Amino acid sequence: MSRPPRSSGSAPPRPAHGGAGQVRIIGGRWRNTRLQVPQLQGLRPTSDRVRETLFNWLMPKLPGARVLDLFAGSGALGLEAVSRGAASAQLVERDPALVAALRGVVERLGAQAQVQVAAGDALRWLETAPPMQADIVFVDPPFAAGLWAPVFELLPRHLAEGAWLYVEAPAAAMPQLPPGWQPYREGGTRDVAHALYRRATATLRGDLNATPSA
Template sequence: MSAPHGKAAAGSGQVRIVGGRWRNTRLQVPELPGLRPTSDRVRETLFNWLMPKLPGARVLDLFAGSGALGLEAVSRGAATAQLVERDPRLVAALRGVVERLDATTQVEVIAADAVQWLDSAAAAQADVVFLDPPFAAGLWEQVIARLPRHLAADAWLYVEAPVGAAPLLPPEWQLRREGSTREVAYALYRRAAATLRGDMNATEPA
């Protein structure tokens, strides 16, 4: 969802949180070249998949852009979210939204390049990660290689990519659900460690 590097289409106006306690809250989207927030329809599908996992989850939203994914997750029951975004205009907009929602104890806006942040930030245990980098930048491989030390053993990973150009993930990530629109392909993966522990059926999204 992040703007730099020229993603597919320009952001325009507003997006909305589609479910949870902040349902129908409008998020202002600065007019920045290449900003492409995830559509309402795709987010509704994604969060239907994720609903069993969200209560109490720790969320990491890389390339946060408008913040719609991370904020939607907290709206629907996630405990915390870190929104990583490097564009200063988007960072200012995100911080304004978090203040307006009185969500500063749950949502942290991090002004940083996502790849550099993954290299430098302390190890963490995110349960759900949203990965929607600028399409033209080809950052999926770099980011995915840096993710493991920031993840819980049974973490879920959402990836959004151009249709026909989805990244190839390492074997530790197992595809659980996928879909597409005319412009984007989206998929939800789970770390293989969860399967090896034999607990997959207990928390598998429907």
């Protein structure tokens, strides 16, 4: 979340100069841990309801997964994944206040061995960082910046063969993914659409091997 950050779920967008607040990790070993949301223009963390839905979708894939959260913001998605069993998470964030908050919570949780925080632009990170073979990627860029297409172009070098991709976008403008991705689940609110995709060549397991219902 190198921005004004993350979209909201069921709640309407906050005012442009929203105040500081908190979100919480809602499942796993760090359940109910509060994450500070600094007072930054447009900062809107993903709602508890949307995250609960997402992690229900991902539940069979989380154990041992390597996670990439490209616009991390409060860290709610990446940290939730590790809390629920992911092996590691790489958080990428440009805003200095958010980077400081992320590093503080990682230290507070004693999670330095599992969670890395990279300070910088997400596109630049994708271009220059060593390939990480991520199993799960979260992409929720600033809506006004229109970064989905360049992210999708740069992402493949960082993906494991069976990668899963979660995307948030404006409700009326979910971006088209490049060839090779299949929709798995989708949902949304009046303002925000969210969807989970799988690579067409992925070798699936467990419940994720089933054909998704309409």
